Amino acid sequence: MRAAAPVSLDEVNQRAALLARFDHSYLVPADVFLRLAGRLTDPGRPGGPFRALTIDGRRTFRYHSVYYDTPGLRSFHDHRQGRRLRFKIRERLYEDSGERQFEIKLKGRRGETVKHRRPLTGPGTPLDPCHQAFLAETLRHAYGIEPPAALHPSLSTDYLRATLVADGARITCDAGLTCEDLRAGPSVHCAGDLVLVETKTTGHLTEADRLLHAYGVRPAVFTKYCAALAALHPALPANRWHRAARRAFGAHGR
Template sequence: MKQQLEHIVNNFRAITLGEMDSVSLMKRTDTKFVIHEKDLISVLKEVKDEYRILEIDNQRILTYSSLYFDTPSKKFYHDHHNRKVNRTKIRMRKYLVSNKCYLEIKQKDGKGNTNKTRIPVEDFEPDLSKKSLEFIQNTTKQNFDLEPIIWNQFNRMMLVNTKAKERLTIDIDLSFKQNSSKKAYKNLVIIEVKQQRFDRTSPIVQKLKQRQINPYKISKYCIGMLSIYKGLKYNRFKKKLIKINKITA
């Protein structure tokens, strides 16, 4: 299946990082879909003329590694679980193909918008530097007691609509770890459509709809936390876990 995916991905027209600046969409609406990897292959075949794919150093399936931070009480996880509309995620993400690393803050507002702010850092900082702590405090207007809580890694394809201001991220080979605990999700694909506002005429949304695949709210961070930490409150995520386990079985 991986060979099929690579073959299809190589049939897309490429786009460079510089060309993607016009669709950076740091303030946006994110809409997610969860599918099996076998469905991804057929969808990509049908939309290959509607999107270009990010290519860096001749690579189109790019590896990302992230380190998430939370408080000792796991505030960010519980805010998400309890459906708090204004919530925050803080992570460091490394783009392995370019060896660039960023401290990123994602903030959701009550209108469903996501604001993403970031600064470059030299490398992962399990112990946050003074500069990083100041950036977090200035951005969030809060003083969180933060600790490294979970690592994750995945492979990503990034597509850009040739006609509309729309980007897609397609994540596969998702895995999590913290200390000696590890969890990998095979066959799971998370597609995230990033737009100024949700547009159902998007080619990828249309093709997914034809397969009766509808938008599905899911957080890689929360799923990872449940995979690694036992005893977390998860009643509102129970159906999501059942769906994911069915896909990855």
């Protein structure tokens, strides 16, 4: 990663913003991740190397997210059941810059992730009337449904992220993941020798996906929100996330 050429945030947004994209998640052993990063950032790579997002000389950045859900965890259960009209609602804080965003993640007609976002300023939260109006407008326009009547902070996540970028492709690499239940208090921590790698592209498979498959790493049925809740609450019906949650969070992942 340190040898990778830098790329600015403005250029990332121009070349690979990918607010509508296909995502694949992998729980990658640290040694395999270093081999993957070396291959992708190799200056001799056909088509040019992936570059590392760099801001003020930094290549790793602290992220804090708060997910919002209904008292009955509608968002969690809609994802568990694979409903097409499903969504996640979160506040994201980029800790190193102080920037905050209100984000709504939807599923498009082809199964792609579609992200809608707007800035949060001052003491504003996603529960403020103006942001709830944005949520309502987004859900009505995309899905023709009404927003949830009640939302509460459900789960927080903290991690360190590095991002690799090429034209039309972005790879996020998250380490030190900690997830805390904001309703009951317990937390889980991802194994220190794993990196959560997510490939994001307008197509279905990237070079990174193919390299990981060649290294024997298969896609994981894993989202931070759902896998963490599955690990924190054994009584929740969450069979689809059990294997990945167990690998990520150890005994807490059942």
